[in-house]
Amino acid sequence: xxxxxxxxxxxxxxxxxxxxxxxxxxxxxxxxxxxxxxxxxxxxxxxxxxxxxxxxxxxxxxxxxxxxxxxxxxxxxxxxxxxxxxxxxxxxxxxxxxxxxxxxxxxxxxxxxxxxxxxxxxxxxxxxxxxxxxxxxxxxxxxxxxxxxxx
Amino acid sequence: xxxxxxxxxxxxxxxxxxxxxxxxxxxxxxxxxxxxxxxxxxxxxxxxxxxxxxxxxxxxxxxxxxxxxxxxxxxxxxxxxxxxxxxxxxxxxxxxxxxxxxxxxxxxxxxxxxxxxxxxxxxxxxxxxxxxxxxxxxxxxxxxxxxxxxxxxxxxxxxxxxxxxxxxxxxxxxxxxxxxxxxxxxxxxxxxxxxxxxxxxxxxxxxxxxxxxxxxxxxxxxxxxxxxxxxxxxxxxxxxxxxx
Numbered sequence: 001x002x003x004x005x006x007x008x009x010x011x012x013x014x015x016x017x018x019x020x021x022x023x024x025x026x027x028x029x030x031x032x033x034x035x036x037x038x039x040x041x042x043x044x045x046x047x048x049x050x051x052x053x054x055x056x057x058x059x060x061x062x063x064x065x066x067x068x069x070x071x072x073x074x075x076x077x078x079x080x081x082x083x084x085x086x087x088x089x090x091x092x093x094x095x096x097x098x099x100x101x102x103x104x105x106x107x108x109x110x111x112x113x114x115x116x117x118x119x120x121x122x123x124x125x126x127x128x129x130x131x132x133x134x135x136x137x138x139x140x141x142x143x144x145x146x147x148x149x150x151x
Numbered sequence: 152x153x154x155x156x157x158x159x160x161x162x163x164x165x166x167x168x169x170x171x172x173x174x175x176x177x178x179x180x181x182x183x184x185x186x187x188x189x190x191x192x193x194x195x196x197x198x199x200x201x202x203x204x205x206x207x208x209x210x211x212x213x214x215x216x217x218x219x220x221x222x223x224x225x226x227x228x229x230x231x232x233x234x235x236x237x238x239x240x241x242x243x244x245x246x247x248x249x250x251x252x253x254x255x256x257x258x259x260x261x262x263x264x265x266x267x268x269x270x271x272x273x274x275x276x277x278x279x280x281x282x283x284x285x286x287x288x289x290x291x292x293x294x295x296x297x298x299x300x301x302x303x304x305x306x307x308x309x310x311x312x313x314x315x316x317x318x319x320x321x322x323x324x325x326x327x328x329x330x331x332x333x334x335x336x337x338x339x340x341x342x343x344x345x346x347x348x349x350x351x352x353x354x355x356x357x358x359x360x361x362x363x364x365x366x367x368x369x370x371x372x373x374x375x376x377x378x379x380x381x382x383x384x385x386x387x388x389x390x391x392x393x394x395x
Contacts, residue, residue, distance in 0.1 A: 037329040038274035093268035124336040127346040128193030
């Protein structure tokens, strides 16, 4: 160690500090996991304690569950494993449709999620309309999610 | 190679060749890029014409991340090898990098308003990108807030190296946590999920952003080197005058 050049010593020092810092940040972030997530999945929602705080739930709008004629509007969100019923009396975003990823912000009473805000989540697929239509015609259309985070 | 380039005169000679080339490549990627992005690419099946914001947003975001990584690399060279040129390079990249981070946030917000239904949310991707802008601004303020320039450079280099931890967090935030922001479309396992008719203008715009960044950085480096030479000459003249 004593024979190390100043250059190597500085480099090694920076490397060591960097490694410690990276581990520290990694541990912090994984400990904060629950607060860093922007929304819960319907299946994790059940485990959350019921209180009056605003929470967010995200999932795909279940086909056939939407009734926009009623007031408030009702629909269900699903993550494939669980479903949650949402009631909402505001304006729906343009991208809202069956099968689309949606994030609802509001309160959960254990049965029904009363949303105050509804946001549309866009997925990572970009394609022209003609191609989307022809994929659908050929029956090659894969419904979301293309990845875990598609909603 | 870094020792070779660290000679300012030699660096300047090479930079003088690269600079006009960078401008040329910038122009020949930007013009078709803009044409395809705004006039000759299809509307998206879900987003419609709003998809065109992506051709500004995504290249800016890539450049903001890449600019920061380059600065952190320069900080490492400065701290370990003490090359003054590495310090000058990091200082020169800060403002253009910050500009790209700012453009990313603004265009993302403009896209989010019609698509998500909100201008801003505090999800992991948006928040970490805002932190990147603050790191850029913080660096620029920090390096100029010391009486002795080299102290500012050192403090700034440390900040850059500490802040580099934010880069993987930005990139992988959409995979690690539930975010409102969508996942990666281009740089992802399993190939791009973006149609070729949209990928081509995107890559052209990305190339234009990179070459603009190179050209601007080289200009700013030349200015900063000239400034330092001038200051040291003035300082030696003052000292010389004291002897008279």
